[in-house]
Each structure stands twice: as C-alpha cells, then as structure tokens.
Amino acid sequence: MSPVRLGVLISGSGTNLQTIIDNVDSGDINGEICVVISDKKDAYGLVRAKKNGIDAIFVNRKEFLNDTDFNRKILEELKKRGIQLVVLAGYLKILSSDIINEYRNRIINIHPSLIPSFCGKGYYGEKVHRAVLEYGSKVTGATVHFVDEGADTGPIIFQKPVLVSEQDNVESIKNKVLNVEHVLLTEAVRLYCEEKIIVNGRKVIIRE
Numbered sequence: 001m002s003p004v005r006l007g008v009l010i011s012g013s014g015t016n017l018q019t020i021i022d023n024v025d026s027g028d029i030n031g032e033i034c035v036v037i038s039d040k041k042d043a044y045g046l047v048r049a050k051k052n053g054i055d056a057i058f059v060n061r062k063e064f065l066n067d068t069d070f071n072r073k074i075l076e077e078l079k080k081r082g083i084q085l086v087v088l089a090g091y092l093k094i095l096s097s098d099i100i101n102e103y104r105n106r107i108i109n110i111h112p113s114l115i116p117s118f119c120g121k122g123y124y125g126e127k128v129h130r131a132v133l134e135y136g137s138k139v140t141g142a143t144v145h146f147v148d149e150g151a152d153t154g155p156i157i158f159q160k161p162v163l164v165s166e167q168d169n170v171e172s173i174k175n176k177v178l179n180v181e182h183v184l185l186t187e188a189v190r191l192y193c194e195e196k197i198i199v200n201g202r203k204v205i206i207r208e
C-alpha cells in the first residue's frame with residue numbers, strides 16, 4: 001500500500017506534529033507528510049517541519065479579505081500536493097465547509113478533553129484544562145475524531161481517560177493529557193493509513 005499523503009495544520013508548538021513525524025520516520029505510520037500549514041507565523045511546528053525537510057507554510061489571514069478566501073488558499077495548498085488525509089494538530093481556526101466537503105471523513109482532529117465535555121467554541125488549549133479543574137471533574141482525557149461542520153462534533157475515533165487528582169493544576173493536567181493526545185493521534189493516523197477505520201454515520205469502527 002503506497003504511503004498516504006498527509007497534510008498537517010498547526011497553530012502552535014507542534015508536539016502532536018512531532019509525534020506524527022517520528023512515527024512516519026520509524027515506519028509505524030504508512031504515510032508521508034507533504035505539507036505543514038500554520039495560521040501563526042511563529043508556530044514552532046513550522047520549525048519542526050523545516051528541520052525534517054517538510055514544506056512549511058504560514059498562511060496569513062490578514063492577507064485575505066475574508067475567512068472564505070483564507071480557507072480557499074489552504075485548500076489550494078492541500079489539493080496541489082494531492083493531500084489525502086488532513087490532520088489538525090493543534091490548529092485553532094474553524095475550517096470552511098469548502099474544505100470539509102472536499103475532505104469529508106478525511107480530516108482528523110485531536111481535542112484535549114473527553115468530547116462532548118469541555119469542547120466547542122472557546123474550548124481550546126489551557127482553557128479546556130482550567131474549565132475541567134474549576135468544574136471539579138475527576139476524569140478528563142483526550143479525544144481524536146473526524147471533523148465535520150461543527151466545532152469538535154464529528155464522529156469519534158478514540159478516547160482515553162486521564163484521572164484528575166486533588167494535587168493537579170492546569171499545567172499538570174495539560175501535560176498528562178498531552179501525552180495521551182500523542183498516543184491517540186498517532187494510533188488514529190496509523191490505522192487510517194492502513195485503511196482500518198470505517199465511518200458509519202456517527203459510529204467509527206476499527207477493523208484490526
């Protein structure tokens with residue numbers, strides 16, 4: 001099976017991106033990262049991409065009249081490279097319906113909570129873990145899912161719980177969840193690239 005052509009969208013440090021780079025390089029993921037696109041110029045994930053010889057592109061929202069044109073540019077960069085699977089690895093913007101329609105059930109996102117808790121508009125990064133702490137939740141975790149038109153609402157591929165202890169703070173929860181994110185995202189991309197993920201409505205079936 002030829003490697004799946006991967007496009008990764010980021011907005012930040014790119015530790016999720018790094019785990020995909022490492023697992024592609026080790027051969028665990030039957031894929032090839034053909035482009036990394038960021039909406040933030042200073043996203044360290046762009047540095048990670050360049051260090052690994054991967055096309056690293058900053059798409060500046062300020063250079064476009066509106067979100068539609070901005071997303072069209074991203075879609076153009078994906079299509080001209082024949083991208084087959086889009087991975088949102090800490091990408092903070094909402095994708096346009098143009099991109100979602102073009103890549104129906106071919107966009108994977110990692111979210112740092114157990115969806116449908118602490119997700120949707122305004123829930124990203126440390127805000128998620130602060131909300132978990134303030135609510136007094138005893139369990140949080142990470143979710144990897146396909147992306148649809150909503151915010152964090154697509155069919156769920158994997159989830160994994162993380163216990164919240166009395167000693168935990170935002171930083172400690174973030175670190176525990178981030179480690180789980182890396183595992184879940186890698187596993188989801190690996191299985192997708194081996195054509196072992198089947199989507200049936202809201203249900204996702206793993207065909208091992």
Ligand code: GRF
Binds near residue numbers: 013015091111125
């Ligand atoms: C992670 O917490 C992820 O869940 C969220 O943004 C962060 C990205 O981290 N979407 P990194 O850029 O992959 O290190």
